[in-house]
Amino acid sequence: MEDRKLRIASRTSPLALFQTHEVIDRLEENYSDWSFPIIPISTKGDKDQSTSLQNLGQTGVFTKALDDAILSGKADIGVHSLKDYPTNVPRGLKLLAVLPRDGFLDAFVPGNSKKSKEENLTLLSGSPRRKAFWLRKYPNHTFKDLRGNMHTRVEKILATDGGIVSAPGLKRINLLPENAELLDWMLPAPAQGVMAVIGRDGDPQLEEFIGKINHPETYVCAHVERDFMASVEAGCASPLGALCQPIKGGITFEGALLSIDGQRKLSVSRTIPSKQWQEAGHLAAQELLANGGAKIMEEIRAQLPKDVLCLKEIDKEQRSLALEMDLKLHDIKVLDLVPMSFEIKASDIAMVASSFGAEQLKNKLSKMPGEIWVVGQKATDLLINNGYSGRINTYSNSSELVEAYQEKQPGTAIYYGAERTSQDWNKHGIEHIMTYRNSVKPPRLARQNWDAILAFSPLGVSSALQENDFPKETPIICIGERTAEAVKALNFFSVKAAPQANFTNLLQTLKNELI
Known part of the structure; x- marks a missing residue:
């Protein structure tokens, strides 16, 4: 923050730039003599437009590159859709502010088909939540995946029977068609429609500076929704919705978890006094899990590829190879x-x-x-x-x-x-x-329970364990004997080393272990 300049990391899609300029507009209202240059960043999610989001892993496909820019000193803050941001903020960073929520509903956008909803439609959506809610109401419909920026998504939808997308996102860049149907019966994703500012932790000057644009009511509601999701341990592959809204003297909360086909739905709702919001999301999740949610989550995980924490960043080819073996790798940077x-x-x-x-x-x-x-x-x-x-x-x-x-x-x-x-x-x-x-580079993860972990070096394992406490029974497959010995010394008791130090052999060893 030198020379009255605050550098802002941003993705380069039209929606991301709109959100960044919204933040800049509010900052300029408070600091008219400051400049706010944009640092353009390309993320993993931007580079891979073909793999479905739930198969890209859970480690910030749209956010990590912006975080790295802040931590490296290239940028001072980053602007995000809070819906896409990890529930556990990475070490060294902090959620500094959110803007007022300008909407949260999903929208059905009709395509070029003349069919009615009572007929067998094939719709586009990349969200298991949207699919499950829709199939609960229209079980005769089917879905295909939807990726790309908002312009690309709308173009694809208009060429088919239709699709479901976030209404706030389309509204912000004037892409919401007049015939779009707002789905007030579909519970949104946690923090959907919330624009967030992330910056360095432990910087009181920056925190006070950005705090001027924070919207307290939205901040509280977003926290409760995200705490609910984190406690259910439901990532982007789970059909989970949550909505918190302010009322006089407190907030209301509604959460829901569905089966993948939408035929079963568990709901939880609460009215929460203003001073009790900090634990509200966690308590709602405990109620949901105790009343059948744990069983639904277990069934959801059984239908999905095995969730494997990979202590090393991987490329698209390696991810595809893993998916062919029914393994979904959540790769993180530990070094x-x-x-x-x-x-x-x-x-x-x-x-x-x-x-x-x-x-x-x-x-x-x-x-x-x-x-x-x-x-x-x-x-x-x-x-x-x-x-x-x-x-x-x-x-x-x-x-x-x-x-x-x-x-x-x-x-x-x-x-x-x-x-x-x-x-x-x-x-x-x-x-x-x-x-x-x-x-x-110790990561801090919201999720601790994994079907397995892939380890590549003793140092990487040490880094991963600094901020996390994985269950000792977690299967850990190591690239070599020395890494395996280091893991065993940490009292993990299901440890194997791949016979050969290559990625394919590592995956095959893991696959054999999980059969």
């Missing part, structure tokens, strides 16, 4: 990997133990020795694809590599890789040159 400057030294053999480590060498391959020992096929392929023409020996894990070196004693060797590593290279007569710094 910061920062390249370091280094020089290649003379040796008989070079060693690298990860694809990120291999990535650091790609511009220096001409200086490398004629033989490289590598852990993992992905790192091997990366070296070959970047033009390395020497001899490559590929090993399943670093222990196997070290054992081979001790047995063969082929000459001098240098390991090029992470600053912090579970392998003591120097102990084995292998020089260690650091090519990147790996430091912990």
